[in-house]
Amino acid sequence: MEELKFLSILKSIANKNPEDINSYIANFILNNIKEINDYSLEKFAILTNTSKPSIIRFCNKLGVSGFSELKFQIKNLIKNNLALNEQFNFKKQLVDNNDKYQNYLQIKNNSSNIVLERYIANQKDIKILLDRISKANSIYVFGMNLAYNISRNFVQRIRWLNKTIIQERDLNSIESYVQQINENDVVFILSLSGNSKYLIDFASKLKNKTYIFGLLGDDGEIKKYCDSVIEIPQFEDKIWDSFSIRGQCLIQILDYIYMDLTNYLLKKVQTD
Template identity: 25%
Template sequence: MSKLKSLIYQNSSKLNDSEIRIIQFVLDNAKLCKNLSLSELAEKLYVSRSAIFRLCKHLGLSGYTELKFYLNEVCLENEQNNNKMNFANNFGADLEKETENLRKYFDSLDLAKFYTELSNASNVYIYSTGWIQQMLSNYLSHELLLFGISSIVLPAAISELEMVGKIAQKGDMLFIISYTGDNKEINDELTKFELVNNKLRYVSFTDLKQNELASLSDYNFYYPTIKFTTTKNASFIMAYSLVDFLVNKFDIWRKEKSEQNDK
């Protein structure tokens, strides 16, 4: 095991959800990241320079320069492992399996109340953690707009979440897109909302069915991730499929409601 991976293992309890996503990206893309400056990596991950620096400190490193030094060892280790492994391409089979599982899961959901509240919401906010989730936020916002629902995509900063808690009106809806749903900082903030402003309806998107965020949310939607064949990276294609399932059924639900009202 490389020195960096050993440090991650030893200090994993100190890392929050965002830091875990950062270090996972760095490990999975060590060859790329070892040549990036601190500013370039921060821009690529849609996080601040200070967030990466805090991660280094939590790992017991002096700073980003030392992190890059240990990435050379990770690159060498990855190259040796790749030379030893004989890969079988399971991605296609896994994708087919998870697509069917997602369809069955989605078909089991009763979404009438959710769609009613979404239609009635004066304001819809979308908050996410991590750069992959940020892209999914933008996609969700675009798809909702196609069906007449305007939304505000918030920057990945707790201060933005705090502001929503202060200005929310009754019936407003807040989507939170998280990988594990166990980001303590976000969950603590949502808990505080309930104490001072219970007007918001929470909708979470997570990779895990059982998590703290899901328990705090009025509605939780689960999306599976699929591992790529030759790396530890994960495909989020099912999260995008979940959004498509949601907006497609929303359109059907809305037309059915319109027909019922016309009778």
């Protein structure tokens, strides 16, 4: 989300209705913007006389996934003086001094934190995914380029669990699989941009035919064809045109799924 748009939405909520809890939270942020990043979610809820669920709902209304992403956006506002003069002058490049390392680390850590928040927030869908995988005839993993390479280790580990899993990036091969996939299968769609035109086409053909789980870049078109999605933050767009940090986030999510799946299968064996 661009900083100017973020600030505009924040001010709009603040001015909407003085009696509304979201308006109160927004005004508190604007009046204490330099201190927000020092607060934990619990502390912020106390200071605004609200609750953690209320803060999370406010974040969603603002267009961010959680409190960590809210703090990240506010930090960007302060860094670019947007909160003071509403002038946007962020250069899309690494600064030629030691700040570039801190800037990279900040974006990497914030992206990782947001991935964790989104994964936890999607636990209901994760449980459905684990159940579907445990019963699936076949598991398919479709992705291109970096996403494909990243998922190779995940695919191998799933095979170690005696699951039939097929990984593919060749367009003709994917097309042939699309014809044979049925409701007893599970399909992973991996796209760090979320907008691969080929994967959009395949996902549209698979919609309502099988269970599709998407690991996708924010705001991508593919997600509308998926049964469930975990979106990958794209904050690194602010420093370069690369998918490096997004790739690390994809690894993180796949690791979480593998850990949860092994625990799920172990408990299933113990209870059967």
